[in-house]
Amino acid sequence: MSKKQPKGVGFALRGINTEQFATFPDLYDEDKDVLFWQGYEYGADPDSHFVGVLTEYRFAHGETPFLTIKISCHFEVIIDAWKEMLSEDEQSITLDPGFLGHLLMLTIGTCRGVLHAKTENTEFNQYLLPAINVAELITEPLTIEFKGERSE
Template sequence: MENIEKIIEFNLFKIITEQFALIPGSFEEGKEVKLKPELNFGIDKQNKRIMVSMLFRFEQENKPFIILKVACYFTIAPNDWAQFGKYDFNTVVIPQGFATHLAMLTIGTLRGVLHAKTENTTFNRFIIPTFNVTGLIKSDVIFNE
């Protein structure tokens, strides 16, 4: 049996930097740096929109020295939004593959914001490495009303 994914028509219409902080006093040269990501989704059923927010904290010994949170807002074409509705439209199901794609776009956006916000500082050397986003999204994203 052939597995064919339907193409979902969407548009990125808004980007918001929700949080940004540099905390130089929490950074110590030579200590191990850990990255802590947090991914969240939200929906606006009435306007057929999906929000993806990504927070990254660069930490040493559980103390953050860079905090950045970006939200990307996507509008979904009405006919494609209709396929997300389940159980008389009381539940919205965003397919795992599509959710992963939106998350990857958001992470790419966050990388650009991080570069722009840290340009000409000593923190510009810190980047968000490539990683397997599917590890963050293990199943469909489900919203129940």
């Protein structure tokens, strides 16, 4: 069982990566219905005290995407806050919904900006990420198990 998480978790954004971005103009048809798909992943590095959030979005006609973007943000958590989230056996951390939602919200906003910058002055610029209520997406704490060898 992890310790109680502090009310405010100190952290800093330390990295942004565009993991994937693609447009497929030949597959795009402005007269067809557009479907929107979203996905999220989380990870943690116990050695650097980083939490990573990956967001992925696709705009598609049926199963055929014509616009896809995947962005990751990497957040460094201050050591005292990290220790509060760390399990007793130090093999996992548990993030409360408020903190996790905050990181996801920052990553979604970052992705929204990258999407705009990459599609500016193209026909795809009309496709914006919608407002996403992260409080509805994240209602439970998330435990992230550490994998692999750790440096001491």
